[in-house]
Amino acid sequence: MNVRPTSPRSARSARITTGAIAALAALGLLSLTACSSETDGKNLEGKLKVVASFYPLEFLAKEIGGDHVSVSALTKPGVEPHDLELTPKQTASLDEAGAVVYLKGLQPGVDKAIKQSSAKHVVDAASLTELEEHGDEVDGHQHGSEDKHAAEGEHEGHEHKHEGGDPHIWLDPVKYAEVAKGVAKALAEADPDHKADFEKNADALAHKLDGLHKKFETGLKNRASDTFISTHAAFGYLAERYGLTEEAVNGLDPESEPSAARMKELHEVAEKHHVSTIFFETLADPKTAKTLASDLKLKTDVLDPLEGITDKSKGDDYFEVMESNLAALRKALGTK
The missing domain is CATH 3.40.50.1980 (Nitrogenase molybdenum iron protein domain)
Structure with missing residues (x-):
């Protein structure tokens, strides 16, 4: 049987084909490696x-x-x-x-x-810590069921239930x-x-947070009032830690509308406890706070629940915003 010699062109084609297969195999291996790196919980840098x-x-x-x-x-x-x-x-x-x-x-x-x-x-x-119940008290007493249902009725479909307690634990250092x-x-x-x-x-x-805690302890002494009014009941842990009382317009839901009964209660609280300021936050509509402040002829200011940092935040990180919150509370509570 005669065997035809392999032409240079055929040999070159065979080499190209073999090289291409090897290259594709290498790419496939790299691809699998990359997929492995991306699915084992770490990125390509190993982080x-x-x-x-x-x-x-x-x-x-x-x-x-x-x-x-x-x-x-x-x-x-x-x-x-x-x-x-x-x-x-x-x-x-x-x-x-x-x-x-x-x-x-x-x-x-x-x-x-x-x-x-x-x-x-x-x-x-x-x-990782113990949760507590906050956000449903008025002047030290539980809201009446009639007021609670009225508030829920005015904001149907936007009710937030926090099972197990108040989740705003990060506001207590x-x-x-x-x-x-x-x-x-x-x-x-x-x-x-x-x-x-x-x-x-x-x-x-933890050491830095302890330093922040001590700043709040020292900074909130010798105050004229213990009570502050906020639109969002996010500061229950902070208030409890430093002996303050938070009265919230909207409870734990920052977007709910307060009932007429609740607004009347807040008028009474502001007068009784010499409240000077109604606090609102950066991520929620301040309309209710400004309306209440206008009715009572009080000032408004920001008390940031630190649920996000934006260009409007009074600080670039947790510590800076918390210190801004401390300054706002000191001013509102009349500290010396």
Whole structure:
């Protein structure tokens, strides 16, 4: 049998084909490696991917994780967190995360998505400290059921239920430090190689929070009044920590409309306790606060619940905004 010699062109084609296959195989291997890196809870730089539900937990994750983490927040700046609805991309990010940090009971949409996700390392900040009930008292007494139902009726479809207690734990520096310790433990479970760094960073943050706590303790002494009025009952823990009384226009729901009975009560509270200021927040409509202040001939000011940092925030991070809150409270309460 005669064998035809291989032509130079055929040999070259064979080499090209072989090279192309090898290249494609290499690309396929790289692709698989990349996919593996993106689905094992770390990014291509080897940093633990952490998803935080909103700003206070995003801040903790960044402070504690340092250079070892890549943190993304589900709640973007300027978005009111209570009614957040997740996009499909955000929902998918939960499955890809190495750790998820959220606060159960604050954002129903986030709670539902996390329950349905396959995330392995999930920490609920509400489980890291003791929750308490706030937001339903008037001048030291519980709201009457008639007033409660009236308020709900005026804002049907926007009721927020916080099962287990008031979720605004980050506004108490002492409780926030407790949460920080728990977040450090969760990150260490997801990334054991950097446990020592996470613990060190959490200790440093707790020390700073203790300093902030002492500033509030000292700064709120020798005050003329113990009572302040806010549009959103977010400051129950802070008030309790420093011996103050918060009277909220809207309860735990920043978007609800107060009943006529509640507005009458607030008039009485303002007069009885010599309230000088009605506080509103950066992410909610200040109309109700300004109307009440106008009726009572009082001033208005911002008391930021720190659910997000925006251009309107009086500070660039948690500590700066909290110190701004302290200054606003000192002025409103007539501290010396």
